[in-house]
Amino acid sequence: MAVPAVEVRDAAKRFGAVRALDGVSLTVEQGEFFALLGPNGAGKTTLISALGGLVRPDSGSLRVMGRDVGADYRDARRQLGIVPQEVVFDPFFTVRETLELQAGYFGLRGSRPWIDELLERLALAGKAGANMRALSGGMKRRVMVAQALVHRPPVIVLDEPTAGVDVELRQTLWQFIRELNAAGHTIVLTTHYLEEAQALCSRIAMMKAGRVVALGSTERLLADFSERVLRVKLENGGLPPALADGATRDAAGWHRIPVENAAQVESALARLRESGARVSHLEVAEPELEEVFVRIMGRGDAPAGAAVR
C-alpha cells in the first residue's frame, strides 16, 4: 500500500498547563478528502502547525508522505501546502510578487505558468499587479490558498479556508479544491461549516481537548451517531401506540419518529392513517453531521482538566 499522506502517532504538545495535543494518532491516506473537526481549542490548529513545523511536538511522530516533519523537515515541507487560519500578508508586495517569492522559497524557478493558472482559477488574475494591502479580506485569503499551492504539494491542508469568504467565492474555491483532489491531491480541511465537511469529505476526525474522539468515514459516523427522522404534526389526536415507541414530541407539537429507510416512512404513514390521525405537516430529515458533532462533543469522555487553547 502507498505511504500515507499524513501519519500522526501519539503526538503530544503542552503549552504551559494546557495540553493542546494529548496523544493524537491518525492516518490520512493519499487521495482522501479528510475533515478535521472540533470546537475552538480542540487542537486542530496545533496539529496542523505541528505538521508544518510551526509547532514542535513534545513527543510522538508526524509524517507527511512518509517524511518526518522534524528529522526530514525540508522534504516534508515540500510535500505540504498549508493555508493558515489567520489572514496574513506582506504589505510590501503585489499579489504576483508574493506568489513568485513563495515559489522561490521552495527553490522553484519557472513557476510562472502555474502562478498564472492559480491566479486565474482563484479569480485573482485582475489583481495580479495590485498590492496586497489593496485587497479585500476574501481576496487575501485566496492569495493565501495560492501561496499554499504554489509548489504543487501532494498534501494540502486548509485551516478554515472559507471563514469570511462570500458564498459565490466559496463555491469557486471548493470546486477548485475538488478538482485538485480528483487530480490526486490529498486534502485535509478544518471548518466550522459542518455541511461543507459532510458534502466534501469522505472521512472525518473529530477532536476535543487535544484528543481524537471520533474517527471514521463520513457515512459510518452518520449511521452511528445520527438517524433519519420522520417528523409529523397532527391535526387531531396523538401517535398510535405502534409508533409511540422511540418517538418524541417537541414543544411546537412535532412528533419525531426514527426511521431507517423509505419503507419505514411508508408504513409509519399507513399506521397514522389507520389510527385516524390527520397529518397537517410532514418532513423527512436526513442524518446530519451537525447532530453527529453535537452528540460526540456532548459525550463526557474528554480528559478532565484539559483546557482550551
Add this chain to the structure above:
Amino acid sequence: MRRMVTGGFPALLRKEVLRFWKVSFQTVAAPVLSAILFLVIFSHALARHVEAFPGVGYAQFLVPGLAMMSMLQNAFANASSSLIQSKITGNVVFILLAPLTPVDLFAAYLLAAIARAIVVGAGVILAVAWIVPLPFPNLLWLAAFAFAGAGILAALGIVAGIWAEKFDQLAAFQNFLVMPLTFLAGVFYSVDTLPPFWQAASHLNPFFYAIDGFRYAFFGQSDVPPWTSLAIASATLCALSWMTLRLLRSGYKLRH
C-alpha cells in the same frame, strides 16, 4: 512546466532586498540626509578646534566615521525591523512553512542588511564628496570593514528581531545598546584624544574597530593597526553569527 529545484535562499535574499528598496526614500535617503546634517553641523562647530590626525581636516575625518555609523545603524534596523514586522503581522509563517534551513534564513537576513548598509554608506560618501574632498580609499580595506561592521550589526539585528515581541522592546535594544555603542565608537573624535579610562572603554567596543578600520581605508592612519581591527571585528562577527545560528536552529520564539 519547467521546474528546477534549488535552495530557497536566493528568493529570501531577493525579498529582503526588495523590502527596503521599495521604500528606499525612508530606508536609504533619510539616513543619508541625517549623516549630511551631522557633517554640516559638527564640521562647522568644531572645524577650528580639532585636527584628529596629522594632515587630515576635521570634516574629512568625520566623513568615514559618519558613513560607518550610518551603515551600522541601518544594518541593525534592516534585519531587526524586517523580522519583527513579519512576526507582528504574522506573515513570518510563509517563511517558516517553506523548506528554508537556519543557514538560509541567517544568510538572507544578514546579506540583505549588509546590502542596505552599503547602499547607505555609499550614499553618504557620494553625497558629501563634493563638499569635503576625500582621498580615494583603499577598496579592499573599505570592503572588508564595511562587511565586518555591517555584518556585526546585522547579526545583532537578527537576534533583536527574534527576541523582541513588541516594537518598544526593539526600540529599547536600539536606544540602549546600538546607539550608545555607535556614538561612543569614535565617530566624532579620535579616541587617542580621550582620557585614559574612556580610551580603554572604547577599546572594549567592537564598533570602534569597524569605524577605525574604515577610516584607515581612506587616510592610511588609525588609532589601532588595521589588521588588529579587522581581526577583532571579524572575530566578533563570527561569534555573533554562531550565536544567531544557534538561536535560529533552536526555533527560539519562532517555532513553538
